[in-house]
Amino acid sequence: MQTHEIRKRFLDHFVNAGHTEVPSASVILDDPNLLFVNAGMVQFVPFFLGQRTPPYATATSVQKCIRTPDIDEVGITTRHNTFFQMAGNFSFGDYFKRRAIELAWTLLTNPVSEGGYGFDPERLWATVFYDDDEAVGLWQEVAGLPSERIQRRGMADNYWSMGIPGPCGPCSEIYYDRGPEYGIEGGPEANEDRYIEIWNLVFMQNERGEGTSKDDFEILGPLPRKNIDTGMGVERIACLLQNVDNVYETDLVRPVIDTVAAVAPRGYGQGSHTDDVRYRIIADHSRTAAIIIGDGVTPGNEGRGYVLRRLLRRIIRAAKLLGVDQPIMSELMTTVRDAMGPSYPELVTDFDRIHRIAVAEETAFNRTLVAGSRLFDEAAQSTKTAGKSVLSGTDAFTLHDTYGFPIDLTLEMAAEAGLSVDELGFRELMAEQRRRAKADAAARKHAHADLSAYRELVDSGPTEFTGFNELSSEAKILGIFVDGKRVPVVSHHARSGNEAPALDRVEIVLDRTPLYAESGGQIADIGTISGTGTGGGAKAAVTDVQKIAKTLFVHRVNVESGEFVEGDTVTAAVDAKWRHGATQGHSGTHMVHAALRQVLGPNAVQAGSLNRPGYLRFDFNWQGALSEQQRSDIELITNEAVEADYAVNTFHTQLEKAKSMGAMALFGEAYPEEVRVVEIGGPFSLELCGGTHVHNSAQIGPVTLLGESSVGSGVRRVEAYVGLDSFKHLAKERALLAGLASSLKVPSEEVPGRVATLVERLKVAEREVEKMRLATARAAAANAAAGAETVGRVRLVAQRMSAGMTANDLRSLVGDIRAGLGSEPAVIALIAEGDNGSVPYVVGTNTQAQDLGLRANDLVKALASAVDGRGGGKADLAQGSGKNPGGIETALAALRAEVARS
Numbered sequence: 001m002q003t004h005e006i007r008k009r010f011l012d013h014f015v016n017a018g019h020t021e022v023p024s025a026s027v028i029l030d031d032p033n034l035l036f037v038n039a040g041m042v043q044f045v046p047f048f049l050g051q052r053t054p055p056y057a058t059a060t061s062v063q064k065c066i067r068t069p070d071i072d073e074v075g076i077t078t079r080h081n082t083f084f085q086m087a088g089n090f091s092f093g094d095y096f097k098r099r100a101i102e103l104a105w106t107l108l109t110n111p112v113s114e115g116g117y118g119f120d121p122e123r124l125w126a127t128v129f130y131d132d133d134e135a136v137g138l139w140q141e142v143a144g145l146p147s148e149r150i151q152r153r154g155m156a157d158n159y160w161s162m163g164i165p166g167p168c169g170p171c172s173e174i175y176y177d178r179g180p181e182y183g184i185e186g187g188p189e190a191n192e193d194r195y196i197e198i199w200n201l202v203f204m205q206n207e208r209g210e211g212t213s214k215d216d217f218e219i220l221g222p223l224p225r226k227n228i229d230t231g232m233g234v235e236r237i238a239c240l241l242q243n244v245d246n247v248y249e250t251d252l253v254r255p256v257i258d259t260v261a262a263v264a265p266r267g268y269g270q271g272s273h274t275d276d277v278r279y280r281i282i283a284d285h286s287r288t289a290a291i292i293i294g295d296g297v298t299p300g301n302e303g304r305g306y307v308l309r310r311l312l313r314r315i316i317r318a319a320k321l322l323g324v325d326q327p328i329m330s331e332l333m334t335t336v337r338d339a340m341g342p343s344y345p346e347l348v349t350d351f352d353r354i355h356r357i358a359v360a361e362e363t364a365f366n367r368t369l370v371a372g373s374r375l376f377d378e379a380a381q382s383t384k385t386a387g388k389s390v391l392s393g394t395d396a397f398t399l400h401d402t403y404g405f406p407i408d409l410t411l412e413m414a415a416e417a418g419l420s421v422d423e424l425g426f427r428e429l430m431a432e433q434r435r436r437a438k439a440d441a442a443a444r445k446h447a448h449a450d451l452s453a454y455r456e457l458v459d460s461g462p463t464e465f466t467g468f469n470e471l472s473s474e475a476k477i478l479g480i481f482v483d484g485k486r487v488p489v490v491s492h493h494a495r496s497g498n499e500a501p502a503l504d505r506v507e508i509v510l511d512r513t514p515l516y517a518e519s520g521g522q523i524a525d526i527g528t529i530s531g532t533g534t535g536g537g538a539k540a541a542v543t544d545v546q547k548i549a550k551t552l553f554v555h556r557v558n559v560e561s562g563e564f565v566e567g568d569t570v571t572a573a574v575d576a577k578w579r580h581g582a583t584q585g586h587s588g589t590h591m592v593h594a595a596l597r598q599v600l601g602p603n604a605v606q607a608g609s610l611n612r613p614g615y616l617r618f619d620f621n622w623q624g625a626l627s628e629q630q631r632s633d634i635e636l637i638t639n640e641a642v643e644a645d646y647a648v649n650t651f652h653t654q655l656e657k658a659k660s661m662g663a664m665a666l667f668g669e670a671y672p673e674e675v676r677v678v679e680i681g682g683p684f685s686l687e688l689c690g691g692t693h694v695h696n697s698a699q700i701g702p703v704t705l706l707g708e709s710s711v712g713s714g715v716r717r718v719e720a721y722v723g724l725d726s727f728k729h730l731a732k733e734r735a736l737l738a739g740l741a742s743s744l745k746v747p748s749e750e751v752p753g754r755v756a757t758l759v760e761r762l763k764v765a766e767r768e769v770e771k772m773r774l775a776t777a778r779a780a781a782a783n784a785a786a787g788a789e790t791v792g793r794v795r796l797v798a799q800r801m802s803a804g805m806t807a808n809d810l811r812s813l814v815g816d817i818r819a820g821l822g823s824e825p826a827v828i829a830l831i832a833e834g835d836n837g838s839v840p841y842v843v844g845t846n847t848q849a850q851d852l853g854l855r856a857n858d859l860v861k862a863l864a865s866a867v868d869g870r871g872g873g874k875a876d877l878a879q880g881s882g883k884n885p886g887g888i889e890t891a892l893a894a895l896r897a898e899v900a901r902s
């Protein structure tokens with residue numbers, strides 16, 4: 001049965017049983033603790049926790065999932081995928097254990113002709129949480145499973161959570177016995193390769209807190225309702241129903257293996273397990289990479305971007321190790337699109353972008369591989385020169401860390417070079433790096449735990465933002481926090497008094513506020529909170545506003561006078577000038593974005609932005625620098641649109657409707673169903689945005705692009721000044737130009753011509769100087785040659801040259817003089833007082849002198865010792881530098897004596 005059919009039967013089964021079909025969410029949901037969506041239930045978490053009321057009581061979906069912790073297992077076992085499709089059914093306080101078991105069992109065992117998967121019930125096993133007698137009873141009663149095929153397991157196996165705080169509960173897993181050829185008997189407890197897990201039914205009923213592992217976390221208490229969350233591995237079912245050995249050979253993955261086999265010198269399944277693993281890595285990772293890029297991730301050095309980069313690099317390396325020499329990413333992405341497109345249309349519609357990003361990473365990594373190979377060659381060479389046969393762990397680690405060389409590639413290259421590798425040393429350094437990464441992760445978790453202080457306020461509902469319509473609002477203080485801890489009162493005295501501790505971080509939460517909290521690239525408003533009524537006289541300056549859990553606005557303040565008490569009525573006011581600047585910055589960003597897409601086309605996808613009063617920056621995906629023409633076109637189109645004085649309209653609509661109108665949304669951002677759209681000048685600019693904006697585009701004022709730069713592989717940044725800051729910037733440039741004009745004594749418009757002339761004249765003058773320097777040097781050489789003495793059979797030039805000459809000058813003179821001295825044995829030694837008290841010297845000999853035993857590298861020592869220097873070189877030329885100019889004459893005398901001895 002094809003994967004497509006497996007998905008369809010699943011959804012049909014549950015829709016027929018009254019479930020609402022919900023599309024897969026993006027693999028990126030906005031939770032800093034969750035790198036990627038790793039289960040079907042993730043998009044439903046707020047329903048399980050009772051934070052939001054679900055619009056349906058039961059649902060079913062096939063969710064795109066990414067799990068990378070087991071990345072090293074990929075291809076080695078028969079069942080690990082970094083990308084997989086999880087089919088699930090969910091009940092939000094509706095049915096519970098009995099119905100969940102019944103629905104799963106019927107789909108698995110109903111005959112194929114009746115819409116089921118037709119599994120032999122005799123081959124199915126179940127596991128349950130160790131004390132879940134109820135589940136044991138239901139498996140016997142509903143499914144007729146004999147007790148010997150029901151195993152009880154502990155927390156690590158049969159108690160499910162997302163690995164982070166959230167909903168959790170005991171679970172029951174269904175396994176399929178693949179038969180004795182896959183290993184020993186004894187059920188899942190004995191062997192998870194023979195008994196393969198296909199479906200997990202979670203009886204979601206508790207909420208978990210922080211913890212350290214699968215079986216060590218705090219259970220905070222029951223959820224408001226008892227829920228069901230199940231997940232069936234579509235690829236594993238496909239593997240069984242298609243009767244193939246492993247998930248990589250199923251219908252949607254196998255085509256990638258075949259694509260590689262068509263160009264690799266060694267085929268798939270030809271007896272080399274190592275090669276087969278490489279094929280499977282490529283097949284698995286290609287799908288995952290395409291899906292992640294499709295959902296908006298670009299390769300980078302941290303977080304999701306790093307995962308993607310690692311996947312793409314592992315593909316390229318695996319291909320290289322298979323002996324594939326040409327670029328292969330383009331074919332891989334095309335194959336994934338063709339296989340997966342019918343289920344995931346975004347892979348087709350977005351193919352150009354996915355393809356471009358994956359291929360760019362391949363090109364860049366191939367360059368790195370070349371650089372890494374150079375480092376490898378050097379390391380191998382110096383290992384051999386040192387008479388050793390083991391490449392150090394540090395070298396292997398640097399190759400891995402800096403150039404992305406996996407250890408197996410290094411091992412293989414080392415073997416070819418006749419070396420082995422200190423693997424132990426390498427692994428120790430890797431372990432050290434992992435320890436550091438873990439410590440970082442722990443630090444991040446801690447930051448998250450701190451947010452629990454705000455939990456009660458988050459639960460009590462979102463802060464009302466009044467700032468679209470007014471700059472000052474009356475509000476009630478809902479909570480006060482000092483250093484992250486909730487307090488009833490905060491007063492100015494506590495800050496300045498002798499006894500009281502200094503208040504490092506004071507935060508105030510209000511029921512409503514006109515102050516914008518940083519989001520969508522717009523930085524937070526500044527303003528004031530002041531007491532009214534009995535609290536009159538209390539005043540705090542708001543320096544920052546941040547959102548917690550996306551809904552609660554937290555004002556960071558300096559208390560300047562009086563006292564704030566929870567429950568007080570206060571007036572919160574935005575600094576009007578600041579807000580005016582902020583709206584200019586944000587609307588300006590939309591204008592630049594629209595202009596940029598007019599000039600560069602739809603591939604210039606937004607990758608991030610930041611705006612504050614007077615300034616904006618905008619990052620976008622683009623390969624290569626913008627041309628001067630593109631840059632100035634963007635600037636002109638932006639300013640023409642400002643000048644057109646377009647009206648700015650904001651409205652709310654359904655997400656799908658907004659997208660169909662062509663509104664630009666940020667990739668990877670999870671938008672609610674109803675969204676706010678900001679429209680400037682009809683079709684000119686249409687974006688999903690929650691920010692504050694000007695009313696008419698002319699209010700933005702002039703926009704000046706400052707420049708354009710790279711901020712990582714495939715991401716460019718434009719920066720601009722807006723409004724009065726734009727004018728100030730231009731005025732400064734004008735003053736600069738006026739200054740130049742007056743120094744150059746020409747009108748402004750003639751400055752460029754004048755500078756060009758001056759540069760040209762400078763070049764001519766430099767050439768003149770160089771000519772003269774050469775002539776002087778030649779004269780010096782001729783002079784020196786003329787002053788040659790005869791010492792025994794040797795013509796000797798031993799001279800102090802003019803001060804300021806460098807070792808380079810001396811070296812070229814030595815060459816000239818030697819050439820002019822003819823075929824008699826000759827020694828030339830030149831020394832000078834260089835810059836900063838240095839004493840450079842050079843000694844040269846011709847072959848006739850060398851035949852007499854006069855070697856430059858010996859003679860140079862005579863000079864060196866007299867001027868406190870060192871020196872070395874070869875028999876024909878040696879040089880050095882000393883520190884004692886006072887010893888120059890002694891040095892020359894010592895050299896003469898040395899030559900005389902020959």
Ligand code: SER
Binds near residue numbers: 039040041229230
């Ligand atoms: N959330 C459970 C899992 O991922 C069942 O869907 O296994």
